[in-house]
Amino acid sequence: MTPLLALVRKELLVLFGSPVAYLTLALIGTVTALLFFDHLRIYNQILFLYTTTVMGGFDSGTIPDYVSVRDTVFLPVMEQLALTLVGLIPLATMRVFAEERLRGTDELLFTSQLSPAQIVGGKFLATFVFVSLLLGVSFVYPATSVLRAGLGIEHLLAVYLGLFVLGLGLASIGLACSAFTTSQLVAAVSAYAVAFVLYDFGWANSFVGESVAVVLDRLSLHPRFAGFAEGVVSLADLVYFAALCSACAVLARLSLDWLRIR
Amino acid sequence: MRHLALPGLIALTFGVGGYYATGEFGLFSTANLLAGAVALGASAATGLRSLGELGAASARRVLAPRLLFFALAVVGGAGLEVAAHRSGSRLDLTATRRYELAPATRKALAELPGTLRMTLYYEALDPRTRRIRMLLREFARAGPVELRERLLDEAAEDVERFEIAFSNSVVVELGPRFEVVERPTEGTLLEAILLLSTPPRTVLDVPRGEGERSPARDDERGYAGLAHALRAEGYRLRERVSAGHPEVPEDTGAVLLLAPERDLRPEAYAALRRYLEGGGRLVALLEPAAPPGLVALLREFGFGLPEGVVVDPASGPVDGAPPGVNPIAFVYAQHPVTRGLNSDRMTFFSIARAVLAARKPTPADRLEALVYTSPRAWISPDVEAVVRGVLPPPPAGARVERTTLAAAGEFPRAGGTARIVVFGDADFASNRYLRALYNLDLVLNAVHWATQREVDITLRPKVITPNQAPLTPRQTLGMLYGLGLLLPELLLIAGAVAWQRRRGA
Numbered sequence: 001m002t003p004l005l006a007l008v009r010k011e012l013l014v015l016f017g018s019p020v021a022y023l024t025l026a027l028i029g030t031v032t033a034l035l036f037f038d039h040l041r042i043y044n045q046i047l048f049l050y051t052t053t054v055m056g057g058f059d060s061g062t063i064p065d066y067v068s069v070r071d072t073v074f075l076p077v078m079e080q081l082a083l084t085l086v087g088l089i090p091l092a093t094m095r096v097f098a099e100e101r102l103r104g105t106d107e108l109l110f111t112s113q114l115s116p117a118q119i120v121g122g123k124f125l126a127t128f129v130f131v132s133l134l135l136g137v138s139f140v141y142p143a144t145s146v147l148r149a150g151l152g153i154e155h156l157l158a159v160y161l162g163l164f165v166l167g168l169g170l171a172s173i174g175l176a177c178s179a180f181t182t183s184q185l186v187a188a189v190s191a192y193a194v195a196f197v198l199y200d201f202g203w204a205n206s207f208v209g210e211s212v213a214v215v216l217d218r219l220s221l222h223p224r225f226a227g228f229a230e231g232v233v234s235l236a237d238l239v240y241f242a243a244l245c246s247a248c249a250v251l252a253r254l255s256l257d258w259l260r261i262r
Numbered sequence: 263m264r265h266l267a268l269p270g271l272i273a274l275t276f277g278v279g280g281y282y283a284t285g286e287f288g289l290f291s292t293a294n295l296l297a298g299a300v301a302l303g304a305s306a307a308t309g310l311r312s313l314g315e316l317g318a319a320s321a322r323r324v325l326a327p328r329l330l331f332f333a334l335a336v337v338g339g340a341g342l343e344v345a346a347h348r349s350g351s352r353l354d355l356t357a358t359r360r361y362e363l364a365p366a367t368r369k370a371l372a373e374l375p376g377t378l379r380m381t382l383y384y385e386a387l388d389p390r391t392r393r394i395r396m397l398l399r400e401f402a403r404a405g406p407v408e409l410r411e412r413l414l415d416e417a418a419e420d421v422e423r424f425e426i427a428f429s430n431s432v433v434v435e436l437g438p439r440f441e442v443v444e445r446p447t448e449g450t451l452l453e454a455i456l457l458l459s460t461p462p463r464t465v466l467d468v469p470r471g472e473g474e475r476s477p478a479r480d481d482e483r484g485y486a487g488l489a490h491a492l493r494a495e496g497y498r499l500r501e502r503v504s505a506g507h508p509e510v511p512e513d514t515g516a517v518l519l520l521a522p523e524r525d526l527r528p529e530a531y532a533a534l535r536r537y538l539e540g541g542g543r544l545v546a547l548l549e550p551a552a553p554p555g556l557v558a559l560l561r562e563f564g565f566g567l568p569e570g571v572v573v574d575p576a577s578g579p580v581d582g583a584p585p586g587v588n589p590i591a592f593v594y595a596q597h598p599v600t601r602g603l604n605s606d607r608m609t610f611f612s613i614a615r616a617v618l619a620a621r622k623p624t625p626a627d628r629l630e631a632l633v634y635t636s637p638r639a640w641i642s643p644d645v646e647a648v649v650r651g652v653l654p655p656p657p658a659g660a661r662v663e664r665t666t667l668a669a670a671g672e673f674p675r676a677g678g679t680a681r682i683v684v685f686g687d688a689d690f691a692s693n694r695y696l697r698a699l700y701n702l703d704l705v706l707n708a709v710h711w712a713t714q715r716e717v718d719i720t721l722r723p724k725v726i727t728p729n730q731a732p733l734t735p736r737q738t739l740g741m742l743y744g745l746g747l748l749l750p751e752l753l754l755i756a757g758a759v760a761w762q763r764r765r766g767a
Binding site: 016017018019021022023025026027029030032033034036037040041044076083137140141144152154155157158185186189190192193196197199200202203218226227230231232233234235236238239240242243244246247250251253254257258261 | 267268271272274275278279281282287291298320321324325328329331332335336338339340342343346347349351352353354355356357360361389392393396738741742745746747749750751753754756757758760761764
């Protein structure tokens, strides 16, 4: 096993050696299931109302086109899941660098065969594996239900890809924040703040001009995810998330020298 | 002061979070954002002083390349993103390819006489705007389109000027003219663009007064949808009471006969015959009970119109009717009218009669079938039973064979070449069925061909019917317990075991 893979394995073992990882996975699975169930229940009720004779029925074109499994159930839940990721992923990333630095075990890492860049890469990779698991757990129930209802596997994959790259982007932000502090609390809170601000710059539209708003919109996480949610995979969106992850990784690498000097 | 950073970040998070929750800056969000900004500012000012520690030459030597690398990563990433954005590379993975524009839309955008402005008016929390925003971007990619967005609350003047009644409305402007699209889809936006960019250049003469269907009626049996689509494609519909004005006016591009129930007056038939002999154009939509005078006139031009209703067992029970009486056609002849239609692009007919390309009146004439049934079809003479919703058995000796539901012909005559298209059904173009499958394309392309506007023959955007597949309460609950909750429960059990093991170790 290469030193890099050994580091990834060690990170995952540490993560799954404590109940926090399981708790996070179970939490996101439960939240998604309950959200999805609730939307499905409401959708069925709406359909029932529209199919009663009083309101016309299926054949009379009375059901608005936005009442469908896709629009009434799946997409809103995926939107909420994206926001849930903003809340949960910093919990998983806060300890990755900060805890190691607090305990002083980072010095041990630096004496290993791994270069600082490889250390950062290994930690990022382990976190990305955890994010994949997080999404896998949250996706099983909605995906099965929606496939039964006929959304289309390709669209489903696009949404999943969107959540995945969004998760990687959020994890990268969380890791970069964790890399600059010894406090897990500071790491988590600063990751929340950055992620919330960056999630959607719509809040800033009231203060800035139209041209600045366009630039801010392209910097935001949520509009990027929205394309995937609509079933459109754009190269620009993929490049955006790749660039975000790379910039955060470079920043985390920079933090190693920064904190050593300080 | 540095300890203010953490409370500042918390306040900032709640400030932005409050905005996401409500879609506006209330007292809570604003106060949090301001407090967060002040706290972070104070903390940053203190922190900046400590940067002096990093000013040493040795520190600069280590950090400078790293900072440069970070700057390069950011600039490089931004550059790649801009290049990818400009390339427009993307995959539409929606089941119905809803963000791939139809040929008709691309053609209309490519032929725009100037820059088109499309403004989306929306309310802050309207979830539909995202989809229409993405669709509008596709329009902008395909042609000279300037996109704008306005919040309804901030555009009171525009709301009054354009009479915008709903959120998610799009105002399409071309020069001084505009159209308001209240339920924007690719199809409705295309119609607006066509209405603005295509001045009426062909007059369609619509005889009335003998029980013809009305192009003004907007209920299910009416033809307002067809009339609107024709106007969008550059036609002006002119209704004419044939009893009082039998002559077909000279400026007529084509006569559109919408299923007359009674025979036209003899003088009207005579005028129509003269018009056609003089190189006129006719698009006739017939019902099984078409008046005998009209049937006789069409037979003069070689169309075979056997009495009865086509029954095609290959078509299942559609729209509550017995199986086979509402044929779904998927076989077409090679003809400009059916260009682009194939076995995947079907058309739907409701209680139709057969229209055969029977016999050319002169050798120079061209007469062709357009739309075929399956080879298992036969013609039932019992029209009354079919209309009542009863499927009559095939009469003894009935021929089971592929038959045709529409035909078209060109007839060179002394006064010019007449063009006639005859459909054995009128309902297929009614408001109820016009947008079903490819009916709209078939009827519009027939009019284009008849009026010699073959260049306008195309395939238009389809109306996407959302999938309505309710799960039963039992299925819904079953999946919640089976998948939704079981998996988290197992994970928690695994976590508990891992924790206990760790404690034991």
